[in-house]
Amino acid sequence: MKGSNLLKYIGKRLLRLIPILLVVTFIAFSLMYLASGDPAQKKLVAQGIVPTDETLEQVRQEMGLYDPFLVRYGRWLWNFLRGDLGESYAYSLPVSDLLWSAMGTTAKVAVSALLLSLLLSLPLGILSAVRQNSFWDILVRFLTFLANSIPSFLVALLLIYVFCVRLYWFPVLARDSLQGLVLPTIALSLPVCGKFVKQIRAEVLEQLNSEYVIGAQARGVHRRVILTRDVLHNSMSAILTVIGFSIGSLFTGSVVIESIFQWPGVGKLVMDAITARDYPIIQGFVVYIALIYVVINLLTDIAYRFLDPRVTES
Secondary structure (H helix, E strand, O other): OOHHHHHHHHHHHHHHHHHHHHHHHHHHHHHHHHOOOOHHHHHHHHOOOOOOHHHHHHHHHHHOOOOOHHHHHHHHHHHHHOOOOOEOOOOOOEHHHHHHHHHHHHHHHHHHHHHHHHHHHHHHHHHHHHOOOOHHHHHHHHHHHHHHHOOHHHHHHHHHHHHHHHOOOOOOOOOOOHHHHHHHHHHHHHHHHHHHHHHHHHHHHHHHOOHHHHHHHHOOOOHHHHHHHHHHHHHHHHHHHHHHHHHHHHHHHHHHHHHHHOOOOHHHHHHHHHHHOOHHHHHHHHHHHHHHHHHHHHHHHHHHHHHOOOOOOO
């Protein structure tokens, strides 16, 4: 792909993403606007201040609660574009700072879960496809079914019971350490691994049944050479798409896992914010997750064009 064509393609995709982000920010702000209760009162209560009529009136004026909805949304959107997502009710700190700090901790779990999922799913998916309808294929498909069926929170509870309560191998409450990272990573990666194995198996099977594979085998090319040189390369486009979309789900799926293990990431931060009705943090989380999905989708499409030049710019 030529550099000019690539820049043109990226420019078109970025322009298409602008309306999506506007809709996401509008919905996020609207939901918080329609939420029950007085934001000024919630802010004072979260800070441990007894709300009086005078303090409530002052905070409402400072927060611009008497302005029309579109004016408030426009002001919030303008601040967001400058990197300002407001101030947390409970922590009295900038929401962007809290989210970025928590995102870094969550990224440790998400990246570890992604690497573990790939490490397990690639050989299992290829083995299941190459040994189709054999004992190993049936076993892998059964394990994949279990991984897709069992909720991640149930896996987390089982891991805590076995490795923390019974065996005492890990602490019940995970901290930001290597030992505390193990169980959240396993709990988060198993459902993703099940999806990966299923997709890899389907793609490899489709390639193995293609005419070019049959022709290569007829010419005497070794099956291992066909698998490593052609089949895996041609399967990577679809596999890469699944991986790209899974990255976003790893960040959002970590909300429950982090709450169970008390991992100090964005999931625990958001759950605490929901309990305390800390609306600025909830708004910022929704917008940040949308941005993550949008950026990963764009990067996946760019990588897809490199792997498959037949993809058009439309």
